[in-house]
Amino acid sequence: MTFRFVSRKVLGSLATLLFVVCFNFFLFRVVESDPVSALFRGRNISQQQRQQLQHDFGLDKSKPEQFVRYLNQTAHLNFGFSFETRQPVTSEISARIGRTITLVGISTLLSTTIGIWLGIIAAWRRNTPTDYVVTSTTMAFYAMPDFWLGLLLLAAFAESFRWFPTGGIVNVGSGATGLSHLVDEAKHLFLPGLTLTLAYLGEYTLIMRSSLLDTMGEDYLTLARAKGLRDATVRRRHAVPNALLPIVTLAAVNFGFVLSGAIAVESIYSWPGLGLATYNAIRAPDLPMLQGLFLLFSAAVIVANLAVDLLYAYLDPRVRTA
Amino acid sequence: MTAEVATPRVVGRRRIVWIRRRRALSRVWRMYRASKPGMIGLVVLLVFVVLAFAAPALASSSGLHAISTVQNPTWASPSKFGPLGTDNLGRTIGAQFLWGSRISLFVGLAATLLTMLIGSVVGIAAGFFGGRIEGVLMRITEWFLVIPFLPLAIVLASVLSRSLFNIILVIAITSWPFTARLIRAQVLSVKERGYVDRSRALGASRWHLTTRHIVPNVAPLILANTTLTVPIAILTETTLSFLGLGDPSRASWGKMLNEAFDAGAIGQHAWWYYVPPGLGIMLVVLAFTLCGQALEEILNPRLSERA
Amino acid sequence: MTQPLLDVRNLSVSYRTKSGPVTAVRDIDLQVNPGETVGLAGESGCGKSTMANAILRLLPPGTRVEGEIFFDGEDVLTMKPGRLRAVRWAEMAVVFQGALHTLNPVQRIGRQIGEAIELHENTSQSETRKRVGALLEQVGLPAGRANDYPHQLSGGQRQRVMIAMALACSPRLLIADEPTTALDVMVQAQVLDLLEELQRDLGLAMIFITHDLSVLTSVCERLAVMYAGRIVEEGPSATVFSRPAHPYTRALIRAFPTIGDTASRMAPSGLAGDPPDPADLPSGCSFHPRCPVMHEECPHLDVELWPAGPDSRAACIEVRPT
Numbered sequence: 001m002t003f004r005f006v007s008r009k010v011l012g013s014l015a016t017l018l019f020v021v022c023f024n025f026f027l028f029r030v031v032e033s034d035p036v037s038a039l040f041r042g043r044n045i046s047q048q049q050r051q052q053l054q055h056d057f058g059l060d061k062s063k064p065e066q067f068v069r070y071l072n073q074t075a076h077l078n079f080g081f082s083f084e085t086r087q088p089v090t091s092e093i094s095a096r097i098g099r100t101i102t103l104v105g106i107s108t109l110l111s112t113t114i115g116i117w118l119g120i121i122a123a124w125r126r127n128t129p130t131d132y133v134v135t136s137t138t139m140a141f142y143a144m145p146d147f148w149l150g151l152l153l154l155a156a157f158a159e160s161f162r163w164f165p166t167g168g169i170v171n172v173g174s175g176a177t178g179l180s181h182l183v184d185e186a187k188h189l190f191l192p193g194l195t196l197t198l199a200y201l202g203e204y205t206l207i208m209r210s211s212l213l214d215t216m217g218e219d220y221l222t223l224a225r226a227k228g229l230r231d232a233t234v235r236r237r238h239a240v241p242n243a244l245l246p247i248v249t250l251a252a253v254n255f256g257f258v259l260s261g262a263i264a265v266e267s268i269y270s271w272p273g274l275g276l277a278t279y280n281a282i283r284a285p286d287l288p289m290l291q292g293l294f295l296l297f298s299a300a301v302i303v304a305n306l307a308v309d310l311l312y313a314y315l316d317p318r319v320r321t322a
Numbered sequence: 323m324t325a326e327v328a329t330p331r332v333v334g335r336r337r338i339v340w341i342r343r344r345r346a347l348s349r350v351w352r353m354y355r356a357s358k359p360g361m362i363g364l365v366v367l368l369v370f371v372v373l374a375f376a377a378p379a380l381a382s383s384s385g386l387h388a389i390s391t392v393q394n395p396t397w398a399s400p401s402k403f404g405p406l407g408t409d410n411l412g413r414t415i416g417a418q419f420l421w422g423s424r425i426s427l428f429v430g431l432a433a434t435l436l437t438m439l440i441g442s443v444v445g446i447a448a449g450f451f452g453g454r455i456e457g458v459l460m461r462i463t464e465w466f467l468v469i470p471f472l473p474l475a476i477v478l479a480s481v482l483s484r485s486l487f488n489i490i491l492v493i494a495i496t497s498w499p500f501t502a503r504l505i506r507a508q509v510l511s512v513k514e515r516g517y518v519d520r521s522r523a524l525g526a527s528r529w530h531l532t533t534r535h536i537v538p539n540v541a542p543l544i545l546a547n548t549t550l551t552v553p554i555a556i557l558t559e560t561t562l563s564f565l566g567l568g569d570p571s572r573a574s575w576g577k578m579l580n581e582a583f584d585a586g587a588i589g590q591h592a593w594w595y596y597v598p599p600g601l602g603i604m605l606v607v608l609a610f611t612l613c614g615q616a617l618e619e620i621l622n623p624r625l626s627e628r629a
Numbered sequence: 630m631t632q633p634l635l636d637v638r639n640l641s642v643s644y645r646t647k648s649g650p651v652t653a654v655r656d657i658d659l660q661v662n663p664g665e666t667v668g669l670a671g672e673s674g675c676g677k678s679t680m681a682n683a684i685l686r687l688l689p690p691g692t693r694v695e696g697e698i699f700f701d702g703e704d705v706l707t708m709k710p711g712r713l714r715a716v717r718w719a720e721m722a723v724v725f726q727g728a729l730h731t732l733n734p735v736q737r738i739g740r741q742i743g744e745a746i747e748l749h750e751n752t753s754q755s756e757t758r759k760r761v762g763a764l765l766e767q768v769g770l771p772a773g774r775a776n777d778y779p780h781q782l783s784g785g786q787r788q789r790v791m792i793a794m795a796l797a798c799s800p801r802l803l804i805a806d807e808p809t810t811a812l813d814v815m816v817q818a819q820v821l822d823l824l825e826e827l828q829r830d831l832g833l834a835m836i837f838i839t840h841d842l843s844v845l846t847s848v849c850e851r852l853a854v855m856y857a858g859r860i861v862e863e864g865p866s867a868t869v870f871s872r873p874a875h876p877y878t879r880a881l882i883r884a885f886p887t888i889g890d891t892a893s894r895m896a897p898s899g900l901a902g903d904p905p906d907p908a909d910l911p912s913g914c915s916f917h918p919r920c921p922v923m924h925e926e927c928p929h930l931d932v933e934l935w936p937a938g939p940d941s942r943a944a945c946i947e948v949r950p951t
Contacts, residue, residue, distance in 0.1 A: 218730065219725060219730040219731040220730065220731055220732055220733040220734075222682070222687050222725070222731075223723075223725060223731050223732070223733075224733075224744075225687055225717075226685050226687055226717055226718060226722070226723050227717065227718045227744060227745040227748065228714040228715065228716075228717035228718045228719065228745070228748055228749060229714070229744070229748060230714065237744075238733055238736075241735065242733070242734070242735055245735075315735070316734075316735055317734075317735060317778040317780070317781075318734060318735075318778070318780050
């Protein structure tokens with residue numbers, strides 16, 4: 001991988017980040033020139049409160065001045081104070097980010113692994129009952145809104161059978177520490193994790209299946225068989241690694257959505273991560289939180305995309321020299 | 323005199339084009355009919371479209387409003403009240419489901435049309451003009467591709483006022499880049515074909531090339547992509563409505579789920595409240611996906627080569 | 630008389646397609662003696678490549694193969710999977726057409742060549758590396774090229790790699806399936822020279838498949854011409870080329886004018902019409918719709934290979950014994 005290639009990709013990502021930062025300003029200050037009244041439409045706030053809020057936002061200044069101020073603050077990772085908690089947005093986010101990464105990270109890992117495995121099975125037994133069952137089941141999960149699947153699991157396993165807690169991250173008032181605390185947290189993690197895993201599964205399975213089917217028509221597999229390799233070896237050494245390339249892209253891109261991927265599901269299970277924070281910020285409404293979260297979500301995707309480009313160049317020698 | 327001679331010839335040529343188009347269409351339909359998943363999807367879709375159109379006849383809209391349903395029991399299960407029971411305010415689920423299907427389908431289709439319009443124009447313009455215009459258009463497309471879809475939709479929907487049109491707008495703004503990228507790739511490949519070069523060598527204008535060669539060749543892909551974009555639009559509408567960002571005055575399936583969750587339907591074990599709308603979304607999304615995949619297999623040259 | 634190394638008897642192959650079985654190869658007999666080079670010629674789609682794949686049993690599952698393929702007295706079609714894998718490459722190797730798609734794009738070529746050696750001869754890593762280097766040098770490439778990926782090589786170099794790979798386990802039979810088709814004329818000549826030289830030095834038996842008859846006459850001792858899945862003419866290549874008995878052979882020879890021969894340059898003549906659709910073959914002699922000398926009987930005549938000279942045979946009514 002050449003230095004030129006890497007630096008070009010990094011510069012491209014920085015440009016994209018700058019675009020998102022500007023876009024964020026544009027969204028909150030230009031599309032909606034008076035965000036305070038827009039967000040509080042239909043609610044009573046006193047003239048005094050309104051002026052205070054407008055001053056907090058710097059909305060009493062001219063647009064270019066606001067923009068400079070905004071850029072300066074953003075560069076210092078200062079996104080202002082949350083309306084709801086009166087805490088800095090940055091600290092609100094950093095308090096929650098770990099929980100979301102735990103939940104969505106685990107789910108993404110699980111769904112990737114299981115999805116790849118199911119995709120291989122379906123492709124290898126193409127047009128058999130196994131293939132039909134795998135494909136139609138995963139497609140059904142893919143077609144459900146993820147939060148509805150969450151509602152169903154919640155209703156079945158938490159409300160009816162009471163096998164798992166209905167929400168939160170630990171049982172209220174349980175002062176448990178150490179191992180029992182971890183077990184408690186794992187129990188709370190189970191249902192939202194299962195929901196997300198099932199919801200993501202379809203995409204991986206279907207893409208792995210079609211990618212492997214594409215690869216299976218390739219001439220180099222015939223060559224590998226002609227060399228006298230076992231079918232299983234041909235699959236393991238030549239077919240699957242090449243078919244994995246698109247999956248790697250998909251998985252890496254999806255890791256960019258780890259932070260923002262569970263907004264609705266987190267709110268159903270009251271899993272106190274960034275998704276629930278977004279949900280609360282919408283409902284409050286809490287403009288600085290929403291703005292900070294949006295920037296963070298976008299930055300995560302940009303970083304993940306950069307990682308994909310570099311990883312892909314490493315995995316596929318054809319890209320490197322191109 | 324010249325007009326008398328010229329007219330029949332022009333009509334004749336148009337007729338030939340028309341006959342050719344009709345033949346191509348009937349060929350596509352014959353191939354489509356052979357696809358079992360595609361036909362299942364189409365039938366399911368037709369059922370939902372008929373239900374949506376017939377909603378006013380099947381269920382009075384009075385069942386939607388708490389004011390007119392005070393005499394109804396609350397949280398009544400289907401066995402006790404009506405075909406699908408009632409919610410916490412005594413409103414009938416059946417009426418909400420039918421009327422909600424109209425909004426969900428309408429938003430899904432309208433948002434897709436807008437998405438296709440923006441995406442196709444950007445994609446065709448970029449692929450066709452090339453050079454600096456393409457550079458700028460694709461840069462913008464890439465930027466929009468990077469912004470995470472749902473957060474952008476949420477932020478936009480929060481900033482804009484809550485109305486049906488804004489929801490459609492939000493979905494279109496967040497989903498057009500995918501279409502634009504796809505269309506541009508197809509335009510580039512059409513441009514490489516020999517007959518476009520020949521046409522250019524014969525002095526055809528850009529407008530002629532675009533309308534006579536590029537658009538007709540890209541159109542099938544646009545159609546297949548449309549069918550695959552509708553489910554995404556419907557799912558986005560559902561999620562936005564569930565998060566409380568939908569049009570507050572109209573029941574959609576997403577809004578039903580939002581209200582069911584907020585009213586505590588889970589704790590009430592009122593499965594008749596939260597199961598039907600989700601099932602409806604799932605079936606419609608599946609149906610569109612099946613139709614889209616069947617169409618794509620027929621119309622996408624890369625996929626049909628594989629078979 | 631020595632036993633032929635490869636003895637194909639009554640071989641028929643039909644592919645399974647959506648619209649029913651399609652027969653690609655019908656009732657073919659072909660013998661190859663040790664150290665002998667046999668040419669197999671015909672238009673694309675006449676079943677040449679199917680023959681090549683059938684001999685190593687590389688056809689996709691579901692394909693119906695009938696007849697017998699004796700390799701060194703052993704029927705390939707009834708071999709147990711383990712025995713078949715041992716015979717592949719170690720005894721019979723293939724140089725496929727279009728090496729760009731036949732080489733695995735994401736593996737270094739050294740590894741792809743070494744794979745066969747390791748598999749069949751259980752060599753150590755350093756031993757394999759040495760052998761790969763020697764093989765590459767044998768086909769005229771520097772040993773260091775082993776670290777390249779396929780896309781870093783030119784078309785001719787890739788074909789050399791394919792040949793090196795085919796020689797890796799010193800097979801007794803080499804099947805060259807259009808080895809020069811996708812190459813420039815100059816490179817074609819180089820690759821041909823290389824194959825000829827290796828064949829002579831190593832005493833390989835070779836089946837050389839191509840649509841270019843003029844290539845075959847310089848390389849092969851015997852020639853077989855295929856049309857619509859059948860062999861229509863067969864004999865010593867000098868005889869077939871100078872005194873073709875079948876009208877199809879004559880057309881094929883005229884399609885490639887000899888350089889320097891003004892007569893053929895002034896009157897280039899191809900063959901009218903397209904090769905027949907294997908799913909819908911013409912009745913009687915399949916060649917009759919395109920035949921310049923068609924007789925009245927031809928559409929109903931069951932042609933078979935009749936003696937056309939001291940050592941050659943042709944499937945044409947003109948040589949039918951009376």
